[in-house]
Amino acid sequence: MTLGVAILGTGRHGGGYIDSVNASDGAETRMVAEPREEQVSDLRTAYPNVEFVGDYHDVLGRDDIDIVVGTLPHWLHYQASLDALNAGKHMFLEKPMALSTAECDEMLACAKTNNRLLMTAHTQRYFGENIKMKEIIDSGDLGEVVMVNAIWVKPLDPDSRPPWMLEQDKGGGMGQMDGTHLIDRLIWLLGDDIYSVSGTSSNYTHPHLNADDTGHHFFRWKSGKTASITRMGWAHGITEYGADYYFTNGQAKHRRAYSGIGQTGVWIEQDNDWSEVAFDDIDSQEVQFNDFVQAVCREDSDSPTPMTYGRKVLRILEATEESHRTGNEIIIDDLMS
Secondary structure, X not given: OOEEXXXXXXXXXXXXXXXXXXXXXXXXXXXXXXXXXXXXXXXXXXXXXXEEEOOOHHHHOOOOOOEEEEOOOHHHHHHHHHHHHXXXXXXXXXXXXXOOHHHHHHHHHHHXXXXXXEXXXXXXXXXXXXXXXXXXXXXXXXXXXXEEEXXXXXXXXXXXXXXXXXXXXXXXXXXXXXXXXXXXXXHHHHOOOEEEEEEEEEOOOOOOOEOOOEEEEEEEEOXXXXXXXXXXXXXXXXXXXEEEEEEOOEXXXXXXXXXXXXXXXXXXXXXXXXXXXXXXXXXXXXXXXXXXXXXXXXXXXXXXXXXXXXXXXXXXXXXXXXXXXXOOOEEXXXXXX
8 A cells, every 4th residue: 555645835845855755665745735836837847646736725635645744834834734633644744843832732632632643854863974973872882971062053044035934933043943953963862851951042143033043052961961052043154063972981073064065974082083983874854754654554653753752842942942031041841751
């Protein structure tokens, strides 16, 4: 049996998902919902076997659609997910899960009621360099992780972005777009037993925008580990994306090229110098979606990335925003297991 897939949206990821879906074992793209004709004119020619519609509600009544892939603007995730789940579809959703943990809770309840999977696509755990770093951490060869410095600084380039990405109340800003990636990576590698968050976020480099472009936050784990996140969508600077890890018996780091700038790699400290470590190059979007398809085929009770995981990431992001507003360290005691 081949599962039918409908993709909602063709923005920064939607068009690319057609190939990722078709590359999976047991699923195929049958429909794409996109109201902007200029976004799909070339796709219609490239994919003659795919049906293109303007309204995603046209997808929901189709018996030949089993999975819905949501690549919509952030502020549309909540309602589209509820509609798809209530229509009996499994939902594979681009991050972030929603705009608030309150919305996440409703979405999770809806998935449970309809006995359907709802997975947020946090791709960091499928990056080859991150998988290698997890292997290094889990091996214990460098001892225990003591602290981590994570960084993502890059051009914001507001003129090239759709308007909603520059509106905080629609899920715009670098916290939702980039901060969630960095939080995901940290809790996947170090554990989700985060005790507290503190720091600041603002629009320092683009003060005319109604969305954050800058954040600097400090995280404490119940185990004693600590980490910092430095992120900035600057007007001018040098792009860097990665993290440095400090262990009881050594150091390690990884970097990822972004927009052709920088080098992707993993290094460990040996004899007071850096030694590069090989790792597999992985199509993170393709592999992650295939894992989801297999979970649906097996009728698993949970998705490969647990359904509650997107809510955890968003709760931690909310704590960073609360710390900025109040100037206080925020204790996190309501992460879902």
